Amino acid sequence: MSESKRLHPISAVASFLKQLKELIIPFVLLFVLNGGGDKGGFWDYMPLISMAVVLVVVLVAGFIKWLRFTYRLAEGELRIEYGLFVKKKRYIPFDRIQSLNFSEGIIHRPFGLVKVKVETAGSSNSRESEAELTAILKEEALELERIIYREKRKASSAEMSEEVESEKTGNEEKAVFRMNAKDIWVLAATSGGIGVILSGVGVFLSQFSEFIPYESVYDEMMMFVKSGLAIIAVLSFIVLVVAWVVSVGWTFVVYGDFTIRLNDDNLVITRGLLEKKQVTVPLNRVQGIRIVENPLRQLLGFCTVVIENAGGSVLEKDSSTIKLMPVVRKKRVEGLLKEIFPDYELSESFDKLPRRALRRYIIRAAVWVLIPAVIAAILFWPFGLLAILLVLPFGMIGYLQHRTGGWNLSGNQLALRYRGILKHTAYMKKNRIQSLDAKQSRFQARKDLTTITTTLKSGQAGYSSEVADLEERDASRIYDWFSHGTHNDNR
Numbered sequence: 001m002s003e004s005k006r007l008h009p010i011s012a013v014a015s016f017l018k019q020l021k022e023l024i025i026p027f028v029l030l031f032v033l034n035g036g037g038d039k040g041g042f043w044d045y046m047p048l049i050s051m052a053v054v055l056v057v058v059l060v061a062g063f064i065k066w067l068r069f070t071y072r073l074a075e076g077e078l079r080i081e082y083g084l085f086v087k088k089k090r091y092i093p094f095d096r097i098q099s100l101n102f103s104e105g106i107i108h109r110p111f112g113l114v115k116v117k118v119e120t121a122g123s124s125n126s127r128e129s130e131a132e133l134t135a136i137l138k139e140e141a142l143e144l145e146r147i148i149y150r151e152k153r154k155a156s157s158a159e160m161s162e163e164v165e166s167e168k169t170g171n172e173e174k175a176v177f178r179m180n181a182k183d184i185w186v187l188a189a190t191s192g193g194i195g196v197i198l199s200g201v202g203v204f205l206s207q208f209s210e211f212i213p214y215e216s217v218y219d220e221m222m223m224f225v226k227s228g229l230a231i232i233a234v235l236s237f238i239v240l241v242v243a244w245v246v247s248v249g250w251t252f253v254v255y256g257d258f259t260i261r262l263n264d265d266n267l268v269i270t271r272g273l274l275e276k277k278q279v280t281v282p283l284n285r286v287q288g289i290r291i292v293e294n295p296l297r298q299l300l301g302f303c304t305v306v307i308e309n310a311g312g313s314v315l316e317k318d319s320s321t322i323k324l325m326p327v328v329r330k331k332r333v334e335g336l337l338k339e340i341f342p343d344y345e346l347s348e349s350f351d352k353l354p355r356r357a358l359r360r361y362i363i364r365a366a367v368w369v370l371i372p373a374v375i376a377a378i379l380f381w382p383f384g385l386l387a388i389l390l391v392l393p394f395g396m397i398g399y400l401q402h403r404t405g406g407w408n409l410s411g412n413q414l415a416l417r418y419r420g421i422l423k424h425t426a427y428m429k430k431n432r433i434q435s436l437d438a439k440q441s442r443f444q445a446r447k448d449l450t451t452i453t454t455t456l457k458s459g460q461a462g463y464s465s466e467v468a469d470l471e472e473r474d475a476s477r478i479y480d481w482f483s484h485g486t487h488n489d490n491r
Contacts, residue, residue, distance in 0.1 A: 004070040004071070004081070005072060006069065007133060007136060012062045015062035015066070016062040023058070064084055065084055069082040073148075076094050078092045078118065092120065097120055097130075098120055098282055099119045100117070100145045101277070111135075115134050116133040116136060175259060179259075179326065184255050184327075186300070186302055187255060188248040190297045253272070254272060255272075255326060257270065257271060258270070259271070260324065266282050267280070267286075268281075283341075285310040287309065287310050289305065290306040290425065290426045291305055291330070291333060291424070293422065294423075301329055302329055303327075303329075304326055307324045308456045310457050310458070320458045321463065334346045344429075345411070346427065350408050350417050351406055351407055353402055357447070357449055361398040361399065361469070362399060364468075366395045369391055397421070401418070404418065405417060405418050405419070405467050405468070406467070407452070412430045416452070418467045424465065426454075426465040430481070430482060434456060436453070436454050438475050439451045439453065451468045452467050453465070
């Protein structure tokens with residue numbers, strides 16, 4: 001692929017549509033401002049003429065961009081030349097390329113095209129990918145990927161023979177996980193939409209006033225409730241149900257055909273029915289694993305598996321946190337992750353937090369509602385006293401947070417378990433942890449308690465995991481484990 005190639009002509013159309021999308025609001029404003037009144041002269045039509053001229057300029061600019069954009073592979077580099085008025089060149093060495101991410105939009109699929117995003121180590125700190133080929137044939141994209149990865153392997157293993165290299169290049173991808181229709185349904189039903197429909201049901205059922213002992217003095221008001229609010233409640237219920245059904249359908253569109261495959265040292269993730277996306281994640285860029293459970297999924301025995309990625313755009317836009325398995329039965333997680341990450345130990349044995357830390361957890365959780373509840377009790381005495389009852393559920397959250405919290409050390413791996421509303425179990429290798437902080441306030445010192453916080457490289461700010469109020473000796477053990485030889489192996 002040493003000769004220069006152009007993108008598919010549909011990229012000019014895509015560029016035009018992208019610019020047109022950004023011009024929608026200005027165009028609408030012009031239509032609104034110039035929609036009324038009689039138009040009798042040339043200047044009355046000037047806004048419309050200006051809009052037509054802008055559209056022509058945008059279309060011509062998109063065509064020129066397509067005409068001047070070329071790419072080729074030469075001397076171990078991806079070489080791109082582009083520019084509307086000034087010719088620019090960008091050379092990306094193969095050894096800097098972390099992954100090639102494919103996506104197939106609605107305008108791509110009828111023509112057998114894909115959009116290719118070139119991700120490098122440096123692009124993790126930017127909202128944009130290093131380079132983007134907006135529309136090329138899928139066969140050309142696969143050939144581009146094959147050549148780049150083959151050359152990278154040759155550069156890293158110069159002694160490898162051509163025969164062995166050809167054999168490795170021809171390895172088939174191994175599928176390790178696939179979401180079926182039942183999994184996607186569970187994902188949609190437990191992602192918050194079910195709460196919407198349940199609240200709608202509550203509003204709907206609240207209109208059955210025969211079960212409520214209203215006083216006769218409120219008869220006229222109840223007539224209004226029955227004739228007015230009841231109708232609004234029914235309509236609201238229908239709207240909520242329709243919105244929930246749409247959200248479920250959209251989940252199927254976004255996560256349909258979700259598959260994880262292993263290809264040499266890369267994870268290949270594909271998903272989507274309308275816009276098919278494929279993301280390649282090098283295994284050596286994975287910084288840690290998290291198992292996340294919301295209360296409903298935890299009750300049903302499901303969870304979400306998340307990985308922290310050191311760089312590159314991922315399925316979630318502008319984020320380095322990847323939902324590796326959006327929803328999966330928890331009992332399957334250990335076997336699936338062992339196949340993908342054999343060096344991780346997914347232990348369920350955790351050292352618990354001390355009992356004397358329970359009061360601190362309950363107070364921390366309840367204090368946010370305690371002060372507003374006291375104010376409400378004073379202002380709306382005596383019925384305001386009911387607000388104090390809100391302290392109970394928040395205190396229960398604190399109890400569950402204490403019960404969930406824990407830690408585990410196994411060789412060169414640290415595991416932390418903690419909860420906000422969601423339950424998190426984070427597994428981290430020592431050489432992947434960017435920093436580990438042990439903090440102790442004056443109040444914690446009285447109880448011999450310490451808070452541990454770890455940070456992994458993930459996006460610009462990194463991802464932090466924190467467990468509060470560990471035994472001081474346990475926190476010291478974790479800190480000593482991390483500080484001895486931490487920087488001897490930073491890969």
